[in-house]
Amino acid sequence: MKRHQDILDRLEKEKHLEVLDLCEILNVSAVTIRKDLKLLEQKGLLHRTHGGASLENPYINERTVLDKEKISVEEKNGIAQMAASRIVENDSILIASGTTVQAFSKYIQPKNKLTVITSSLHVVLHLIHDKNIEILQLGGYIRHSSASVIGNYAEYILQNVSCSKLFLGVDGIDLEYGLSTTNLEEAELNKKMLNAAQKVIVLADSSKFGKKSFARICDLSRVDEIITDSGISDIKRKKLEEKEIKVTIVDGL
Incomplete structure (x- = not known):
């Protein structure tokens, strides 16, 4: 059926589509689209998601930092360089864990003094040689897979600090589910x-x-900016901007 092929062709380009978007594009009802997606999933051609469909399984399994470092290396470095430009003179920032924020730490060049609070051991190792950077390493139990700390000790310290920016890496960004890890x-x-x-x-x-993962971090309403590469679809970018999120796409990626 031509409509089924149209769905698959668009998914090949967009990677993920919402039911309502497909209704508008193909000029059919939501009931029809859901039936189409169910049939295509039964044939093993896509994965249905809440309110849409994806070519890849939208549910993420945990992988180690060493595994993640080998994925989308060029994209992560480009995103990291752009993120580093967000740091201002005498700034104070929070850096979470993950391979993209690890890459970000390599490009940090403080303007005068910089205060960094982080849960990531790799971030600390990248920054420790710069005397203009004051580092507060959060304490707690170490997650071996991410080389970062977790737990009540780290959470307690954060109750008593305030920073201008949080640079956050995530495992999944879903328009409805939000950010997840x-x-x-x-x-x-x-x-x-x-x-x-x-x-x-x-x-x-x-x-x-x-994509979405087991543990939800927050709704997208908490996000001010997302820095990503040109692989993001126009539909997703527009929907994020409709939520008043600044979407920065790194040129050439």
């Missing part, structure tokens, strides 16, 4: 980081969109 305790720490920051900047390559 694979570990519940890490999600709880991220929530405390959100409360300690005036502005939230998400660093995520385009493969993260339309």
Whole structure:
């Protein structure tokens, strides 16, 4: 059926589509689209999601930092360089865990003094040699898979600090579910980081969109800016901007 092929062709380009978008594009009812998606899923050609469909399984399994570092390397470095330009003179920032924010730490060049609070051991190792950077390493239990700390000790420290920006890496960005990660305790720490920051900047390559993971961090209403690569679809970008989120796409990626 031509309509089924149209759906698959668009998914090949967009990676994830909403039912309502397909209704508008193909000029058919939501009931018809859902039947189409169910049939295509039964044939193993796509994965149905809440309110849409994806070519890839939208549910993410946990992988180690070493595994993640090998994925979308060029995109992560481009996003990291753009994120570093958001730092201003005498700034104070929070840096969460993950390979994209680890890449971000490599490009940080402080303007005069910079204060960094982070849960990531790798971030500390990247920054420790710069005497203009004051580092507060959060303490607690170490997650081996992410080389970062979690737990009540880290959360307690965050109750007593305030920073201008949080640079946050995530495992999934879903328009309805929001931001998510694979570990519940890490999600709880991220929530405390959100409360300690005036502005939230998400660093995520385009493969993260339309995906969700076990532990929800927050709704997209908490996000001020997302820095990503050109693989993000126009539909997703427009929907994010409709939510008053600044979407920065790194040129050439």
